[in-house]
Amino acid sequence: MADFNWNDLxxxxxxxxxxxxxxxxxxxxxxxxxxxxxxxxxxDGLGARLFDxxxxxYALTPHGERLMPTAExxxxxxxxxxxxxxESDQALxxxxxxxxxxxxxxxxxxxxxxxxxxxxxxxxxQLVAISGVLSLSKREADIAVTLSAPRExxxxxxxxxxxxxxxxxxxAYLNARPPIRTRADMAGHRFIGYIGDLLYAPELDxxxxxxxxxxxxxxxxxxIAQLQAALAGAxxxxxxxxxxxxxxxxxxxxxxxxxxxxxxxxxTHADLKPLARIRAVTAMIVExxxxxxxxxxxx
Numbered sequence: 001m002a003d004f005n006w007n008d009l010x011x012x013x014x015x016x017x018x019x020x021x022x023x024x025x026x027x028x029x030x031x032x033x034x035x036x037x038x039x040x041x042x043x044d045g046l047g048a049r050l051f052d053x054x055x056x057x058y059a060l061t062p063h064g065e066r067l068m069p070t071a072e073x074x075x076x077x078x079x080x081x082x083x084x085x086x087e088s089d090q091a092l093x094x095x096x097x098x099x100x101x102x103x104x105x106x107x108x109x110x111x112x113x114x115x116x117x118x119x120x121x122x123x124x125x126q127l128v129a130i131s132g133v134l135s136l137s138k139r140e141a142d143i144a145v146t147l148s149a150p151r152e153x154x155x156x157x158x159x160x161x162x163x164x165x166x167x168x169x170x171x172a173y174l175n176a177r178p179p180i181r182t183r184a185d186m187a188g189h190r191f192i193g194y195i196g197d198l199l200y201a202p203e204l205d206x207x208x209x210x211x212x213x214x215x216x217x218x219x220x221x222x223x224i225a226q227l228q229a230a231l232a233g234a235x236x237x238x239x240x241x242x243x244x245x246x247x248x249x250x251x252x253x254x255x256x257x258x259x260x261x262x263x264x265x266x267x268t269h270a271d272l273k274p275l276a277r278i279r280a281v282t283a284m285i286v287e288x289x290x291x292x293x294x295x296x297x298x299x
Contacts, residue, residue: 011038017138019057076271093122099141103223105129147203154270163296165260167253172233190235195219242295
């Protein structure tokens with residue numbers, strides 16, 4: 001192939017992973033016309049069409065499917081070379097994107113961003129706190145905090161912390177409703193929870209109580225929305241203790257009878273883990289969680 005250019009492959013990988021020119025352009029810091037031009041140049045150089053274009057986006061052709069593993073190997077080698085060169089002068093520069101559940105992202109990682117910026121001014125930190133999962137294999141994030149350890153892919157994980165969840169409500173709700181002294185007393189009360197068919201992880205399916213008839217009358221796919229509804233007195237809500245403890249407007253209900261335990265995992269792609277900027281950010285996330293260990297474990 002004449003005039004090979006790594007940036008053409010970067011554009012190819014970005015489009016293959018997102019299916020959209022505009023999304024791919026944002027990922028590789030190019031404008032969408034440049035991405036389109038690089039894809040065209042790559043196709044011309046290879047003498048093969050790599051994508052089928054349609055109003056729905058870009059889909060890999062058989063030629064594109066065959067190119068993917070080779071492109072990803074070149075990407076890995078490029079990242080490794082960049083890391084080895086960067087380590088020579090200990091440069092900590094570049095962008096690090098962190099994906100996390102909205103609760104952990106909003107209450108733990110968002111306050112950490114100022115400290116990250118002060119300690120590593122050469123880094124650009126992107127926090128994606130969503131009700132869902134970002135794919136590290138597709139490079140949608142560099143670091144992810146997840147509710148379970150990944151079981152496939154070239155991913156490296158470590159348990160970040162265990163954490164507890166309990167039942168909470170605002171005093172305004174509890175004072176206006178029949179008292180809750182036992183689990184049986186929860187029957188007939190209004191619950192706030194997730195939308196069942198939009199659960200993105202089985203670890204969030206905790207509204208199961210075989211001995212009590214629970215009705216989740218108010219549902220949201222977003223934990224922060226559930227929290228705000230509970231604070232407004234809308235009903236009972238199962239919330240992570242590390243979040244509820246930061247809110248003075250909530251009261252814990254049946255602390256001895258209703259409690260769940262879950263875990264958070266810190267995940268990186270094997271290709272990115274050696275990078276100095278990835279190591280620096282993961283170290284600060286671990287440090288922040290350890291410093292606030294009692295908030296997560298209830299100690």
